[in-house]
Amino acid sequence: MCDSGGALRTRKIPVQVIQLGVVFLFLGVGMFLLRQRFVPESFGDLGHYRANAVGAVAAHPIQYAGWQVCADCHTDEVETKKRSYHRTLSCEVCHGAAWAHANEETDETPPLPTQRSLCLQCHSYLPSRPTGFPQIVEERHEPAKLCHTCHNPHDPAPSETPESCSACHAAIVRVKAVSHHAPLDCQVCHETPAQHSVLPRSNLPRKPFEREFCGKCHAKGAKPPNVVRGVDLREYDIRRIDLDTHGGTLVCWQCHYQHSPEAR
């Protein structure tokens, strides 16, 4: 280190560092002041966000009124619907969002929809819909006829209770229709209370779970009745098994799907 007769030791801060220091100090203070000025108010009050944003989201306009509001004026329809199959179906599902109408903010009234496609959106047959949900095959159920001519939308029970279980259990009926159990009517195995079509989940049909039940037709030496609910069983080749040894202690439907029982 060249000692030029003066105070030049490594302790003295070189000029260029001071120059830089000034620049950085200026920048740093500037950044800090800008930050103080521009951080939005309410930021950080409740967390790392603008607390005022919560109110902004909560202030969005409302479109759906909710069925209880409809009851204030349209009591008859709501009361009827409350006791029907559509009791869980909100008015605005079919009649559209009605907040403006309910709050008298508009002269327009919600539409009275009549096109088949509205009903079919829920009720056309799709195997993915849960069993027990009423479904129809569009082309075979009064094609082109408007639904409300037979079904009151606020009380849509059909005028006659459908005889076939296929109205609600379409997937099962379709599977069974191409199986060995096709000739058997559902009621052969499932004793069904009359109320089942009115309050399905509270009046469940009986499901047989004794091996002997299936054995009534399928056990070796069993003598099933000749005619069961209009079907002559003597016209069919009924498979027989030894009920004592076949399948151990398992119940029959633990291996054989009862609606398509052919062993695969």
Next chain:
Amino acid sequence: MPKTYERREFLADLAKIPCATLLLGVTGPLQALASEGGDYDPTEHYYAMGIQLDKCIGCGKCVQACKTENDVPEEPFYFRTWVERYIIYADGEVRVDSPEGGIKSFPPLEEEKQILRTFFVPKLCNHCDHPPCVQVCPVGATFKSQDGVVLVDSDYCIGCRYCIQACPYGARYLDPRSKTADKCTFCYHRITKGLLPACVEVCPTQARIFGELGKLSTPLNRMMRTSNIQVLKPHMNTEPKVFYSELDGEVR
């Protein structure tokens, strides 16, 4: 937060009359909502949703109602909620579809193969308890509110889309009009006024249940007591607050 900022705020508060200090502590949440004239206290609620998959009929009314209620763009690229259909064939193949989010229900199946199981799964933002979207937002434009709802501050969002990448459930999208991230808000503007979210309101079979955690008098409580409860992608540890019952193992 730099400590200087907090200190300044604190000093400013101290300089005021003591009751003003008390008022400041309480005003925060109330200020946000009292302007509507209500007395909603977000600290008294913690929202969650239940979905009973054995009841969903795949009608898509929830998808439509959500778009109507929340002014979501009509185009089939932006969904706050949607419905998926799963078809599991007997040979093991799994087919999943969600045509336009299920908004017009689903087309019939060409039943060539034997089906083993098939069902619908409605999906939406899970309003996770450990939301990965909130974790990654660089500016604090998305957050979990005090009542457990994950919201987006669309006046602050810079549109970087990190949150959209971070969501394991595909629940977020970029609103093409505001160029900010957007997603289901549990219809926050409705639930804070005692109404139900639009999707729950219109569900014809009550497959969707809305309620609160930690409270007994809510329909969600019965569902959580009596059903086996599953959530989507539990291994991600996001702690979702949308609880499914009868959720099949094939569902992602």
Next chain:
Amino acid sequence: MSPEHFAQLESALRQVTGFIYPNEVELHWSILIVIYPYITGLVAGAFILASLAKVFKVKDVQPTYRLALLTALAFLFVAPMPLQAHLGHPERAFEIFLTPNPSSAMAMFGFVYAWYLMLVLLLEIWFEYRADLVRWRHRSRGLKKLFYWLISLGSRDVSPEAVSFDHRAVYAITIVGIPSAFLLHGYVGFIFGSVKANPWWSSVLMPIVFLFSAIVSGISLVLLLYYVTTLMRGKKLDMNCLNALASFLLYVLIVDFSLESLDVIHRLYESEESIGILRELIASKLFISLTIVQILLGTIGPMLLLAVGRFWALPDELKRMAYFIAAIFVQVGIFSTRWNVVIGGQLFSKSLRGLTVYKLEVGGQEGLLTALGLLILPFVILFVLLKLLPPWDEARTDTEPANPQLA
């Protein structure tokens, strides 16, 4: 929003295979987000090369030292631009400085970038050039004189003590700069690697792989620039320098390739749930950009060319040609690497059941033209910097040889 945009999304929707979540049809991180890590990778890589000269005292690469610094600076200036262009609200970008979310890796951008620009790169360049700036100021007139006066901050002292301080400062800053460069580019790798929702991105290796491919791209870029600028100035290429650059490039390429191979082997071996869709992704959507461009053309090809150039007895002209071609392929390969990570990670659904497509528009805010413009701009800036702050030995004003010893 524009009908063209919707038409594009509709067309993308028709090309989806399998099942994707309805919101996933729109890809969110576009080519601009491919460009950003490519550019910061070049910055970090060029800086690491510069540190080889300054800290690790590799004399052979000394001729590229100042060039590497200026390259890093030119690309660093452009680095925030693709991010800015990509934001939904670029005018709100400053919010990252105001209210950075401490749990977000992306929030680090503002600070890491500011730190690296101000306290590493600019500072290092300033100290490195300061004596020259002062002397150039004396020799210039008019605007150029004013320019040198401004950026030297009015500095006047060129005494040996001051200059030796400069050298020590450069050394110290480079030492700090190495981890800073790692942070500048590594945090980008962390942004991807920490996204648990995406199995293509989520990996502990991601920041490491990003870093090594960055070093590869940086060294090869400086090699190309050194080659081109030397020829353009009509000077003779220093073969020692080129050989050294080629060696380092080869070594780092080997490490990079090993890391990426490790990633692949690990994925295939563990074979966890996402392997099915990722296999399909690589075999279909990413076949060309990954197998052909990134691996064959971008890694294995250059490794062979560099090894042949280094270890075979060939005339210098052929060696140079091999290095040059290898370096170009490396650049293409690294760009492809970024593409495969960013775009590849968005081409498959998080349901792990389907694949979508990325439609690169030509015009538009995030289109091909913007991307090309952003890739060309650093070279334009570099051209200006090379004119104003020439890094060539003949422009130096000190009497010391090209390899300064530390005082």
